[in-house]
Amino acid sequence: MHPITTVHYMALSAALLLIGTVGVLTRRNIVVVLMSIELILNAVNINLVAFSHAFGADHVHGQVFAIFVIADAVAETAVALGILIALFRNKETVLADEIDLLKW
């Protein structure tokens, strides 16, 4: 059997990114759309950590970048869920395609 190389991690990360993209583009429930964004960010992190590992076991710059991505994900989720609560209070819906106030 082949040993696991960086390419395997790249393929896994690409697959996870595509799954997340499908979720963002097709789901109507905003909560699930936000979860799909988490999947996409995790795909990015797998990529960063895999390259960091490929450049040597004592190479941590990719991991530091992954920490920054995680911090961004936390900030984004907190703000997005706050917006979602405000939206639900005003519009009584969490379906993305029913919120079309700016649509002509």
Add this chain to the structure above:
Amino acid sequence: MLIDTVFFYFFALMTLAGGVLTITRRSAVHSAISLVVSLLGVAGLYLMQKAEFLFAVQIILYVGGIMVLFLFVIMLVNLDEAAKARQFNGQWLIALAAVAAVGAVGGWFLYHGRGAFRIAEPAYRAIAPGTAGNTERVADSLFQDYLLPFEIVSVLLLVAVVGSVIMAKKRI
């Protein structure tokens, strides 16, 4: 090496199956639980790549923090109506076709460019005993090379906290 392969495919299956279940489940709570499975699979992959600090961060922050936040919001927001409604919007076929096209291009590049990743492969080597551990090296890098971005992230988190509190308030 064989045990590495087995664990990689186990965690990869966990990650991808959790992801697929996340975007296909009707109930948002089921989606959240599937997302936990997926995030735990990603944490296992971090551990396999000797990123022990990120493994802990992934479990504490994502599985422990963000998912609790999601579950709280699922409780606060009434999702019963949404669970009965249609789950996929009208553009799902076009979206699926576009994503499949992007996946085909990406897979083609990965397949034909897999030799290009080999430049980095000889760098695989064991860490000498007595050197700093993963957490210590991450901390060194974070507080020496990336000090300014680190401080900016703290400002970003402060802004996010204030913003989400303002957003969720009844009357501003």
